[in-house]
Amino acid sequence: MLEIEKLNYAYPDGHQAIRDINLKIEEGESIALVGANGAGKSSLFKLIIGISEIKEGSIKVEELSVGKKTLKDIRRKVGMVFQNPDDQLFMTKVYDDIAFGPRNELLTEEEVETRVVNALEQLGITHLRDRMPHRLSGGEKRVIAIASVLAMNPRVILFDEPTSFLDPQARRNVINTLDSLKMTKIIATHDLDMALDICDRVIILHHGSVFADGTVKDILLDENLLSQCHLELPLCMQKPRVR
Numbered sequence: 001m002l003e004i005e006k007l008n009y010a011y012p013d014g015h016q017a018i019r020d021i022n023l024k025i026e027e028g029e030s031i032a033l034v035g036a037n038g039a040g041k042s043s044l045f046k047l048i049i050g051i052s053e054i055k056e057g058s059i060k061v062e063e064l065s066v067g068k069k070t071l072k073d074i075r076r077k078v079g080m081v082f083q084n085p086d087d088q089l090f091m092t093k094v095y096d097d098i099a100f101g102p103r104n105e106l107l108t109e110e111e112v113e114t115r116v117v118n119a120l121e122q123l124g125i126t127h128l129r130d131r132m133p134h135r136l137s138g139g140e141k142r143v144i145a146i147a148s149v150l151a152m153n154p155r156v157i158l159f160d161e162p163t164s165f166l167d168p169q170a171r172r173n174v175i176n177t178l179d180s181l182k183m184t185k186i187i188a189t190h191d192l193d194m195a196l197d198i199c200d201r202v203i204i205l206h207h208g209s210v211f212a213d214g215t216v217k218d219i220l221l222d223e224n225l226l227s228q229c230h231l232e233l234p235l236c237m238q239k240p241r242v243r
């Protein structure tokens with residue numbers, strides 16, 4: 001459902017962030033995209049949803065090539081939950097933030113309401129419907145940002161660091177939320193325990209290239225492989241250090 005071929009990308013200042021990436025992702029896969037700071041995870045996401053312009057190589061979502069002309073249709077198929085919910089939420093009411101995308105699609109107000117109500121119900125957050133997004137906790141904002149993407153009924157969702165800056169309970173809540181979503185998911189994360197929990201496949205990016213691609217067990221339990229990319233075993237697999 002997503003096919004990336006010979007993708008290279010350099011930022012306008014000349015910094016090469018993506019190097020010769022080739023990937024095929026099937027419908028319904030739950031993929032962890034991991035790698036050290038600066039490995040290229042967010043850069044790859046920006047190319048997939050067309051924030052950065054592809055100059056070399058191609059990305060296809062269900063046979064539709066990502067490019068300027070297809071951007072509107074690509075954004076219907078691909079949703080992205082940003083690392084910082086404040087980049088995604090800007091209305092004064094949760095309802096209006098979730099309704100923003102569907103309203104942009106010129107749906108009737110009745111259809112918009114159905115989309116919003118469904119997203120709120122699916123994530124179990126109907127009680128937040130009339131709250132002000134900027135007054136919510138970090139964990140609540142994160143789930144509202146997910147709802148605003150869900151309301152667009154995307155075929156694939158890209159999550160950029162969905163568990164960063166959350167306390168353990170909010171993190172668990174977000175993990176359970178992600179696990180309950182059955183569409184294709186690509187999750188850029190440093191949280192390898194979450195990856196072990198809810199992903200089937202792991203792709204390691206290293207200096208902008210795919211360094212390893214395989215099942216969760218093959219990749220995340222291979223300490224040697226992980227250390228080559230400045231990563232460590234998931235915490236639950238590490239020996240406790242007692243002083």
Ligand SMILES: Nc1ncnc2c1ncn2[C@@H]1O[C@H](COP(=O)(O)OP(=O)(O)OP(=O)(O)O)[C@@H](O)[C@H]1O
Nearest residue numbers: 011013015017035036037038039040041042043044
């Ligand atoms: N706007 C930009 N202009 C120039 N270089 C950039 C820009 N944004 C990112 N980069 C560079 O591209 C490389 C990849 O960055 P990217 O943000 O994709 O990494 P990441 O894997 O998401 O890292 P993190 O885990 O820290 O979020 C880095 O070397 C970074 O410095």
Ligand SMILES: [Mg+2]
Nearest residue numbers: 041042043160
């Ligand atoms: Mg990033």
